[in-house]
Amino acid sequence: MTQALTQSATATPLLSNFIGGRFVAPTGPTFENRNPINGELVNLVAEADAAAVDQAVAAARQALKGPWGKTSEQERAALLRKVADGIMRRFDEFLAAEVRDTGKPASLASHIDIPRGAANFNVFADQILTLSTETFRMATPDGKGALNYAIRVPRGVIAVVCPWNLPLLLMTWKVAPALACGNTVVVKPSEETPTTATLLGEVMNEAGIPPGVYNVVHGFGPGSAGEFLTRHPGVDGITFTGETATGTAIMKTAADHVRPVSFELGGKNAAVVFADCDFDKAIEGTMRSVFANCGQVCLGTERVYVERPIFDAFVERLASAASQLKFGDPFDKATTIGPLISQEHRRKVLSYYDKAKSEGARIVLGGGVPELDGAFSGGSFVQPTIWTGLPESSAVIREEIFGPCCHIAPFDSEDEAIALANDSPYGLATAIWTENLTRAHRVAAQIDVGITWVNSWFLRDLRTPFGGSKQSGIGREGGVHSMEFYTELRNVCIKL
Numbered sequence: 001m002t003q004a005l006t007q008s009a010t011a012t013p014l015l016s017n018f019i020g021g022r023f024v025a026p027t028g029p030t031f032e033n034r035n036p037i038n039g040e041l042v043n044l045v046a047e048a049d050a051a052a053v054d055q056a057v058a059a060a061r062q063a064l065k066g067p068w069g070k071t072s073e074q075e076r077a078a079l080l081r082k083v084a085d086g087i088m089r090r091f092d093e094f095l096a097a098e099v100r101d102t103g104k105p106a107s108l109a110s111h112i113d114i115p116r117g118a119a120n121f122n123v124f125a126d127q128i129l130t131l132s133t134e135t136f137r138m139a140t141p142d143g144k145g146a147l148n149y150a151i152r153v154p155r156g157v158i159a160v161v162c163p164w165n166l167p168l169l170l171m172t173w174k175v176a177p178a179l180a181c182g183n184t185v186v187v188k189p190s191e192e193t194p195t196t197a198t199l200l201g202e203v204m205n206e207a208g209i210p211p212g213v214y215n216v217v218h219g220f221g222p223g224s225a226g227e228f229l230t231r232h233p234g235v236d237g238i239t240f241t242g243e244t245a246t247g248t249a250i251m252k253t254a255a256d257h258v259r260p261v262s263f264e265l266g267g268k269n270a271a272v273v274f275a276d277c278d279f280d281k282a283i284e285g286t287m288r289s290v291f292a293n294c295g296q297v298c299l300g301t302e303r304v305y306v307e308r309p310i311f312d313a314f315v316e317r318l319a320s321a322a323s324q325l326k327f328g329d330p331f332d333k334a335t336t337i338g339p340l341i342s343q344e345h346r347r348k349v350l351s352y353y354d355k356a357k358s359e360g361a362r363i364v365l366g367g368g369v370p371e372l373d374g375a376f377s378g379g380s381f382v383q384p385t386i387w388t389g390l391p392e393s394s395a396v397i398r399e400e401i402f403g404p405c406c407h408i409a410p411f412d413s414e415d416e417a418i419a420l421a422n423d424s425p426y427g428l429a430t431a432i433w434t435e436n437l438t439r440a441h442r443v444a445a446q447i448d449v450g451i452t453w454v455n456s457w458f459l460r461d462l463r464t465p466f467g468g469s470k471q472s473g474i475g476r477e478g479g480v481h482s483m484e485f486y487t488e489l490r491n492v493c494i495k496l
């Protein structure tokens with residue numbers, strides 16, 4: 001990284017806020033960014049105080065009034081494609097930064113996080129060029145009629161508040177459509193993963209995005225940059241991905257000045273495996289849905305329901321496959337699972353491992369901390385874990401853990417499987433495994449979630465509606481649905 005990092009007083013590199021097209025000299029406190037692989041200090045990060053957030057919102061407002069506000073859809077689409085190209089040109093830098101911040105295997109980040117970061121810009125560049133609105137002709141008493149047509153205008157300054165599990169992917173999933181629609185943004189990346197959002201500032205400048213269109217402020221939630229930003233009266237809309245409890249807090253804040261929100265929140269997702277599934281495919285897919293990214297995917301499976309005739313075989317095969325997951329250097333191709341994001345998150349996940357044990361679960365696999373040699377002894381690793389035998393009322397089955405673990409329970413009928421899958425305050429995603437497509441359609445329509453995969457998981461067409469039901473979110477993003485949030489419709493009525 002070149003401009004985003006400077007030398008701090010202690011000689012540890014310092015990551016700056018990006019405001020008005022510049023990396024600004026820090027004025028306030030700093031916080032540490034540590035590598036979850038080994039606990040080593042990666043760099044310090046400049047925490048944005050209320051004044052810095054003010055500056056970022058003012059820069060975003062100024063840019064709306066400047067040349068950005070007058071760009072055509074075609075011009076914005078061309079600029080977004082340059083941003084996508086810029087990410088791909090600096091692929092290795094983004095990869096190294098994402099791996100350092102998250103500890104995830106480079107094989108995963110190079111396959112999902114970084115290419116999706118670029119793809120988000122290309123997809124919404126396409127989308128903005130095909131966006132249409134409605135028109136209505138109406139009769140009037142004088143017989144001459146009137147014509148109504150709708151136009152879309154940008155919402156304004158958008159606050160983008162992001163989590164740490166897929167930092168670049170989830171941030172650009174919101175920034176790209178916001179910019180495509182002509183908004184300006186102030187991004188608050190997670191305090192755990194501040195780097196790729198900052199690096200993107202350099203790419204924005206290289207691509208010719210005007211100063212102030214894309215801003216980044218670093219810090220925490222309450223009493224820090226997250227709260228300063230979402231509370232700011234200069235923000236016209238808030239898009240947030242993170243925990244349901246945080247969404248609740250932000251929604252209360254958004255009520256002041258009546259700001260709209262788009263929320264992608266937590267999940268406690270079920271997989272439903274019927275006896276007529278392709279067994280190998282179901283095992284392979286469930287391995288990914290439970291353990292990918294060390295279980296830190298909002299769409300991930302933490303509850304697996306398996307039809308009784310194949311229950312024992314499924315448990316045994318999944319445990320056998322999961323026991324082969326390999327910890328290690330994230331850049332080693334043999335490494336298939338990384339650490340959790342932080343020691344704090346490890347304490348949370350391990351508290352559920354303890355709870356499962358004390359509630360009498362059968363621990364089929366794992367349940368603790370792996371023994372790793374010196375290089376990784378300071379890392380926040382936990383064992384991949386599989387349980388059976390808990391009652392559905394257990395906190396382990398009801399609450400989102402966000403770790404590499406699942407509980408597997410048997411079912412005896414389709415209706416029972418649907419009821420079990422739906423028995424959750426969350427409603428984000430589900431995966432159904434069956435070779436009977438009539439059953440797949442029937443079951444998919446009855447599961448209360450935003451996204452159902454049949455015989456796959458996390459297979460994404462970015463034009464489709466993405467979001468959660470119940471406490472898993474508000475609104476849908478993706479394709480035209482993103483455009484609905486990032487623009488406001490105005491009707492023009494012309495008397496003929």
Ligand code: NAD
Nearest residue numbers: 162163164189190220221226227242243246264265266298
């Ligand atoms: P989090 O809610 O703790 O933090 C997310 C962001 O919100 C961070 O940037 C944080 O600093 C900020 N924040 C925290 N409190 C705030 C406040 N009061 N005001 C303003 N900002 C505040 O979430 P996390 O731990 O970073 O991410 C994991 C969670 O995200 C899980 O629950 C996961 O399911 C969810 N998630 C959901 C989706 C989805 O698409 N539905 C995608 C990814 C992650």
Ligand code: 6OD
Nearest residue numbers: 165173296297298299460
């Ligand atoms: O693929 C996406 O667009 C998306 N928002 C994925 C979310 C994953 C959650 O961890």
